[in-house]
Amino acid sequence: MDAKAIKKSLESGGLRCTPQRYAVMAFLMEHDIHPTAAEIFEAVNRADPRCSRATAYNNLRDLVQAGLVREVAVEGRAARFDAKVMRHHHFVCDICGRVEDMDWYDVPHPSAESLGKRILRQSELIFRGLCAKCAQWYASRSAS
Amino acid sequence: MDAKAIKKSLESGGLRCTPQRYAVMAFLMEHDIHPTAAEIFEAVNRADPRCSRATAYNNLRDLVQAGLVREVAVEGRAARFDAKVMRHHHFVCDICGRVEDMDWYDVPHPSAESLGKRILRQSELIFRGLCAKCAQWYASRSAS
DNA sequence: TGGAAGTTTTAGATTAAATCTAATCTGACA
DNA sequence: TGTCAGATTAGATTTAATCTAAAACTTCCA
Numbered sequence: 001m002d003a004k005a006i007k008k009s010l011e012s013g014g015l016r017c018t019p020q021r022y023a024v025m026a027f028l029m030e031h032d033i034h035p036t037a038a039e040i041f042e043a044v045n046r047a048d049p050r051c052s053r054a055t056a057y058n059n060l061r062d063l064v065q066a067g068l069v070r071e072v073a074v075e076g077r078a079a080r081f082d083a084k085v086m087r088h089h090h091f092v093c094d095i096c097g098r099v100e101d102m103d104w105y106d107v108p109h110p111s112a113e114s115l116g117k118r119i120l121r122q123s124e125l126i127f128r129g130l131c132a133k134c135a136q137w138y139a140s141r142s143a144s
Numbered sequence: 145m146d147a148k149a150i151k152k153s154l155e156s157g158g159l160r161c162t163p164q165r166y167a168v169m170a171f172l173m174e175h176d177i178h179p180t181a182a183e184i185f186e187a188v189n190r191a192d193p194r195c196s197r198a199t200a201y202n203n204l205r206d207l208v209q210a211g212l213v214r215e216v217a218v219e220g221r222a223a224r225f226d227a228k229v230m231r232h233h234h235f236v237c238d239i240c241g242r243v244e245d246m247d248w249y250d251v252p253h254p255s256a257e258s259l260g261k262r263i264l265r266q267s268e269l270i271f272r273g274l275c276a277k278c279a280q281w282y283a284s285r286s287a288s
Numbered sequence: 289t290g291g292a293a294g295t296t297t298t299a300g301a302t303t304a305a306a307t308c309t310a311a312t313c314t315g316a317c318a
Numbered sequence: 319t320g321t322c323a324g325a326t327t328a329g330a331t332t333t334a335a336t337c338t339a340a341a342a343c344t345t346c347c348a
Contacts, residue, residue, distance in 0.1 A: 061307095181335075
């Protein structure tokens with residue numbers, strides 16, 4: 001991954017490029033596995049033990065606020081994160097909680113005014129079901 | 145609220161109608177405020193202190209599993225719940241976390257097969273922005 | 289009616305996720 | 319070099335939710 005690109009993207013969000021912040025952003029850009037905050041902290045801390053838990057969480061919060069990283073809340077599980085490279089929808093597996101990317105397409109939505117609300121962002125979709133792996137496991141399980 | 149209707153709806157989900165379970169379901173059907181689990185427990189426990197925290201949470205879980213209650217995960221906040229009377233979308237306020245109902249409409253989505261996934265449910269939408277109250281507060285704040 | 293088997297509930301302990309605290313460090317720039 | 323806002327830290331704390339093991343109910347059949 002291009003270090004300059006990461007630095008630039010941090011600065012475009014008004015964030016200074018510190019080693020810890022860089023590590024969090026780089027991890028997210030290099031892995032499209034939608035890790036939880038705990039997984040990000042563990043990976044970053046393993047690579048460089050100077051990064052503490054609070055710092056990993058603080059930086060994650062800052063990156064989300066700056067719009068560089070997207071947070072996906074999943075019912076009954078820890079939140080998951082991904083670098084917001086291109087706009088896309090998500091798929092969440094009911095069994096293993098795995099989050100996968102899905103292609104972006106526009107969804108029609110009511111206008112803000114008609115609802116009495118001031119700001120209204122296009123919602124990203126979260127589809128739900130069983131991922132290929134869990135669907136297979138589930139099928140073999142029901143068969144026996 | 146019709147007690148018989150609540151009892152029937154519990155039984156339609158394969159759940160026995162115990163006083164505690166009834167209280168949780170009744171609270172959700174009588175209040176469309178999308179309470180958190182903690183708020184539900186407090187309300188139910190206040191009305192009848194025989195219902196413990198674990199019971200409120202257990203029953204909530206059972207109701208969600210039975211498809212009678214919907215859980216809405218919100219980033220950085222406790223999950224919220226509502227009785228699944230009619231299908232609808234949701235709006236979440238970025239500032240106060242308030243959840244509001246929005247009318248249902250179909251959203252086009254890719255078919256399961258094209259994605260290699262076995263089961264794929266229609267996603268309910270979550271719109272995000274500022275609710276009327278917070279939008280007003282925010283505007284008056286920026287003005288000063 | 290008795291009582292075995294299953295279900296539900298309970299108080300309190302525990303876990304998990306994330307944030308807070310207050311002290312310390314860093315580095316840009318005067 | 320000195321200053322100071324911003325960043326980081328370890329560890330404590332908070333919050334949300336679940337677990338545990340015992341007790342209390344229901345059901346239902348003899």
